[in-house]
Amino acid sequence: MTDVKNMENAVEFKRHNPKILKGNFAAAEAAKLCKAGFIPAYPITPQTTIVEELSRKVATGEMDATYVNMDSEHSVFAAAMGAAMAGERVFTATSGQGLFYAHEVLHAIAHFRLPMVVCNVGRPSIPWNIWADQTDSLAQRDTGWIQIYTETSQEVLDTIIQGYIITETLDIPVMVVLDAFYLSHTSENVWVPEQSLVDEFLPPKQKKGVEIDGYHPKAIGGLIPPEEYETFEYAWWKDALKVEDLVNTVGKQFGEKFGRNYQAVEAININEKTEMVFVTTSTITTTVRGILNLHPEIGILKIRLMKPFPKKSVLEALKPLSDNALIVNIERNFLGGKEGALMQEMKRALYGERYFKMYDIYAGMGGKDVSPITIENMIDKVRSNPDEIIWIDFE
Amino acid sequence: MADLVYKFLIGEEKVYPGALSCRGCGWALLVRHIASILGENTVYVVPASCYSIIAGPYGYNHVKGSTVHTVFAAAPATATGVRAALDRQGNKDANVVVLAGDGGTFDIGLQSLSGAASRGERIIYVCNNNGAYMNTGIQTSTATPYGAVTTTNPNPSYKKTWPKDLMGIVSSHNIPYAATCSLAFIQDFRRKVERAKNADGFSFLMIDGPCPPGHKTDPSQSISIARLAVETKLFPLFEVEHHRVKINYYPKKEIPVEECLKLQGRFRHLFKENATDALKTIQEQVDSNWKRLVKLEEISYQF
Numbered sequence: 001m002t003d004v005k006n007m008e009n010a011v012e013f014k015r016h017n018p019k020i021l022k023g024n025f026a027a028a029e030a031a032k033l034c035k036a037g038f039i040p041a042y043p044i045t046p047q048t049t050i051v052e053e054l055s056r057k058v059a060t061g062e063m064d065a066t067y068v069n070m071d072s073e074h075s076v077f078a079a080a081m082g083a084a085m086a087g088e089r090v091f092t093a094t095s096g097q098g099l100f101y102a103h104e105v106l107h108a109i110a111h112f113r114l115p116m117v118v119c120n121v122g123r124p125s126i127p128w129n130i131w132a133d134q135t136d137s138l139a140q141r142d143t144g145w146i147q148i149y150t151e152t153s154q155e156v157l158d159t160i161i162q163g164y165i166i167t168e169t170l171d172i173p174v175m176v177v178l179d180a181f182y183l184s185h186t187s188e189n190v191w192v193p194e195q196s197l198v199d200e201f202l203p204p205k206q207k208k209g210v211e212i213d214g215y216h217p218k219a220i221g222g223l224i225p226p227e228e229y230e231t232f233e234y235a236w237w238k239d240a241l242k243v244e245d246l247v248n249t250v251g252k253q254f255g256e257k258f259g260r261n262y263q264a265v266e267a268i269n270i271n272e273k274t275e276m277v278f279v280t281t282s283t284i285t286t287t288v289r290g291i292l293n294l295h296p297e298i299g300i301l302k303i304r305l306m307k308p309f310p311k312k313s314v315l316e317a318l319k320p321l322s323d324n325a326l327i328v329n330i331e332r333n334f335l336g337g338k339e340g341a342l343m344q345e346m347k348r349a350l351y352g353e354r355y356f357k358m359y360d361i362y363a364g365m366g367g368k369d370v371s372p373i374t375i376e377n378m379i380d381k382v383r384s385n386p387d388e389i390i391w392i393d394f395e
Numbered sequence: 396m397a398d399l400v401y402k403f404l405i406g407e408e409k410v411y412p413g414a415l416s417c418r419g420c421g422w423a424l425l426v427r428h429i430a431s432i433l434g435e436n437t438v439y440v441v442p443a444s445c446y447s448i449i450a451g452p453y454g455y456n457h458v459k460g461s462t463v464h465t466v467f468a469a470a471p472a473t474a475t476g477v478r479a480a481l482d483r484q485g486n487k488d489a490n491v492v493v494l495a496g497d498g499g500t501f502d503i504g505l506q507s508l509s510g511a512a513s514r515g516e517r518i519i520y521v522c523n524n525n526g527a528y529m530n531t532g533i534q535t536s537t538a539t540p541y542g543a544v545t546t547t548n549p550n551p552s553y554k555k556t557w558p559k560d561l562m563g564i565v566s567s568h569n570i571p572y573a574a575t576c577s578l579a580f581i582q583d584f585r586r587k588v589e590r591a592k593n594a595d596g597f598s599f600l601m602i603d604g605p606c607p608p609g610h611k612t613d614p615s616q617s618i619s620i621a622r623l624a625v626e627t628k629l630f631p632l633f634e635v636e637h638h639r640v641k642i643n644y645y646p647k648k649e650i651p652v653e654e655c656l657k658l659q660g661r662f663r664h665l666f667k668e669n670a671t672d673a674l675k676t677i678q679e680q681v682d683s684n685w686k687r688l689v690k691l692e693e694i695s696y697q698f
Contacts, residue, residue, distance in 0.1 A: 038479050040472075066479040070472060071510030078469030078507070082440070082476025085463055088483060090476075108466055212461050214436045214481055214489035219456035221464030228453060 013259045016191040023183035026153040026190050027093065027119045027176070028053035030160035032063045033198040034117070036091035037205075039067045040079035042098065045130045046180040047121040050093040073098035077105035084114035085220055087211035089164065091116070095180070096123035099136045103143065106173075110144030112221065113236065115167040117160055121178045124334075124366055131367020132180040134281065134333040138306075138341040144236070146174045146243055147307040149281040153188040158260055159304075161193075162250045164202055169246060170239045171208075177306075179332075180367060182283040193258055201257050244310040264310035267317035268292070270299040274321055276382065277301050279329040279342050284363070284370050288330075291372050295379065303342065311349040318354060327358040328382055334365055338389060361390045368393075404585065405431040409459045416449045419614025421578050421604035421621075422523055423449060426494065428581065429521065430458045432588045437490040438463060438477050442470035442504060444496035445530040446523070468503045470495055471511035474518045482517075490519060490592060496604075497524040497538035501561055512568035515596040519588075522561075525604035533609045540629075541680065542673050543661045545609075550664045553673075557680060565599045566635040572598040574634035574643075578605065579622035583632060583643055590634070603630040611660020623655035628685045639695040642688060652678050 331340025
């Protein structure tokens, strides 16, 4: 979350340098600041400039890492898995088909409890489309990765730094998700922290004694009989329950150190007078922010931590809301069912706790622009008592 | 006494007793020899294969070294990550070894094998070629020999295509070392493991893997059948340094392929009266392959 006012007034963040960066370059900058040691890569639009920039940083000696051009995304993630098993701090990036192709390995990485941070610049599947869409990452919700969705280049950079603390604390991999082009290829003001500041926050990768090193023989991943398999899933489940609190804690600690606070969700203008709350992710949030001065009756619930879904934070954020308020989910994803991912998650989070009339709006799939006018159309449409599921600006 | 110990091929065992392989399986024997040469500072990367089981279930480790189990299609990619990490951590002496079957090598893993070979990763890739997906119950792979029956090529629909020339494919990547190995020629095999270990880059070993349940053979005949495969030129022993081919063993007598095939139940149908054409086809192909190999050796040192 960028504080736009701060930027305009040029409030300086201490021990930072202002730069103009596209989302993808902010991601590469963050990987460097976090001292990722192993970067397997494969090109796919629109993430390609992330790995291009990282290959340049490594080639010029600006960054000390091993960069490898792999033969596919499946191999990228399999290589990431091998290096993480041996205790390296790993970073890579992918998009759309690449993420779909790596699906098998995503499961393996999460089940091996390997820490790593990976960026996904979202795009949909066939027919070919390379533009903004969250279907690819949302289709990986059940692979066991933590997923955090970002709104600005600043948030991309900051979230990757927080991501390494989270992943190395819990040994659960983290996926940081960017919107294609609206974020990946759009230049913004970014405060880039000095290396020493990041080093104070994120220590070098600590080994835990379970890594492959060659000197202490061990086996990882052998066949597990039915009597024992559940013990691994149970231990993982116990840790998955800690994710929401940890994301909030790390976000707060990050704020104390860097001057920018982050939480699992962000509540904007949610109070007892709020009539309608848009549930948003990523760059669409910025667009909705832009119409709030015209619509004091509208609020926003920005979901940053998408998986595991932050139920406690959502309930807390909606606490001031009157029971008559409407919840409107904006879905830049299509998962082959009636509802989009946000509606599914929101219903699950609220079940048995609060009841609100809830709407689901499919918008902006395959990169279609969601403009302020589109948001106005959403408000009008919801007020005209429509069906629960709406396709907006659609003929 | 010291002399006696000296004469054992394996000075110190680097595997634990009690491997889970079937009787007469090649895996346990080949890993025992490889491990004795490579030592404990070795990481074995294992995709889905019979060795996934033989390596031991959770809590056990067959080798005195490290074992990493990984996804079927990408063992060379996982090995790439392990290699890079160990190199970064200063353990450049470690050996990183892929132990894969023919399905994981010829079929589903071919792309990542090609990628690792092309990049010149310092990895030893070992393919135990037993000619089918044996771990899942004897299904056809592209390494399955012409004429063999499997559970997915049941008689009379025995396999009627020749296995792909994987040695040709791999050595075409211009790698420093590739070789075929037989458990019946153990000193040759051990020498090749040493060569692979010392190769400057990606090295590849393909071993003719005995499989009594899959080949329908008597476990006590595993080694003698492996020897016959070399003697009949069904499985020639050769090595390739970059593009240069060297044949390591010239059979002294002409022995027809039948002598090897008739000992294996998977070829039994070829010995029925109406199936003699298939035997002839196999003999012709084997002769042709051998002549081609000899020619390759001849021209290898002319440039």
